[in-house]
Amino acid sequence: MKYVIIIISVLALALLIINFIELNQYVVRTVTIKNSKIKDAKKICFISDLHNFKVSEKFYEDIKKQSPDVILLGGDIITAKPGREQKNAYEFIEKVSGIAPVFMALGNHEYRAKIYPDVYADMYPELEKFLKNNKVSILSNSSIYFEDANIKVSACEIDRFFYKRFVVQNMADDYIESLIGRIDDKAYNILLAHNPDYFKKYSAYGSDLILSGHVHGGLIRLPFIGGVAHPGVRFFPKYSGGPYNEKGKQLRYKKNYADDSKGIIRLIVSAGVGFHTLPLRLFNPGELIFVTFTNK
Numbered sequence: 001m002k003y004v005i006i007i008i009s010v011l012a013l014a015l016l017i018i019n020f021i022e023l024n025q026y027v028v029r030t031v032t033i034k035n036s037k038i039k040d041a042k043k044i045c046f047i048s049d050l051h052n053f054k055v056s057e058k059f060y061e062d063i064k065k066q067s068p069d070v071i072l073l074g075g076d077i078i079t080a081k082p083g084r085e086q087k088n089a090y091e092f093i094e095k096v097s098g099i100a101p102v103f104m105a106l107g108n109h110e111y112r113a114k115i116y117p118d119v120y121a122d123m124y125p126e127l128e129k130f131l132k133n134n135k136v137s138i139l140s141n142s143s144i145y146f147e148d149a150n151i152k153v154s155a156c157e158i159d160r161f162f163y164k165r166f167v168v169q170n171m172a173d174d175y176i177e178s179l180i181g182r183i184d185d186k187a188y189n190i191l192l193a194h195n196p197d198y199f200k201k202y203s204a205y206g207s208d209l210i211l212s213g214h215v216h217g218g219l220i221r222l223p224f225i226g227g228v229a230h231p232g233v234r235f236f237p238k239y240s241g242g243p244y245n246e247k248g249k250q251l252r253y254k255k256n257y258a259d260d261s262k263g264i265i266r267l268i269v270s271a272g273v274g275f276h277t278l279p280l281r282l283f284n285p286g287e288l289i290f291v292t293f294t295n296k
Helices: 002-023 057-066 087-096 108-115 123-133 175-180 196-205
Strands: 026-034 042-047 070-073 102-105 137-139 142-146 151-155 188-192 209-212 242-244 256-258 267-269 286-294
Touching: 026 057, 042 057, 057 087, 057 286, 087 123, 102 151, 108 123, 123 137, 137 142, 137 151, 175 196, 196 209, 196 267
Parallel strands: 026 256, 026 286, 042 070, 070 102, 102 137, 151 188, 188 209, 209 267
Antiparallel strands: 042 286, 142 151, 242 267
16 A cells, blocks of 8 residues: 555556646647648748747747748737736737737637626737727638638637537527638638637638637647547537647648648647636646648
8 A cells, every 4th residue: 555655646646747748848830831822832820729828039039030921829828817917918929929910809708808898807908909099900700811822811709609618509500601701712711710610610611721729739739639628617628739630630730731632720728828717737738839831
């Protein structure tokens, strides 16, 4: 019994050390997607779920090394708690906006701060003002078209109903179109959709690639299983982190994907960078994701 207690204690200590390391660690993911719709090549940097976390200077240096043309923020850059200062989020916004043009979708935390001013006071108006002063564009049920690459980036701001706990809600087939309008079939369409639970609806809308976050990699990642937990208080979420094909099957990051005939990648779910409520990241470091789009 004594040895069992010792073994358990050693394992618990090891897990605590791993968790501490991975709370302050991130990995750089790079992938190239080839598609005939693309004109000139374009590289995007995708970052999601900062949650007011203070990243290292190396984080910014790693972005600069990749020389992205555009930085896309997938939401939850702040953590919406009444009276909470967002100093680290503001510092992050200021620094990344000096690297490349930045476009930001709203996560459930920004959305919550926006629709409940009686709870969060001026949190969202102040954030909106700060973003504007740093030339960061908010994409809220709106789009930006990069004519040189023939890439259209849209962001959908789904209702809080779709963030309810315990179950994935039913979403009408035409819901995404009702938010951002009809798809432009001639362009390569990227959809920033914070919550990946509704991947099938995003894909059916016609998006060529969906970029999501929200699930934080599932907090704990297990081999062959993936993420363990979901912010909606569910276990083993289907889309917890990584790239997925059009059928929702998880893929591995690899250097190149030819995306014309087989539609290999349709969804990338970022494990995020920071955390809130539970400081937990086991076998699940943060992610800094770069995607290069080309027709070659």
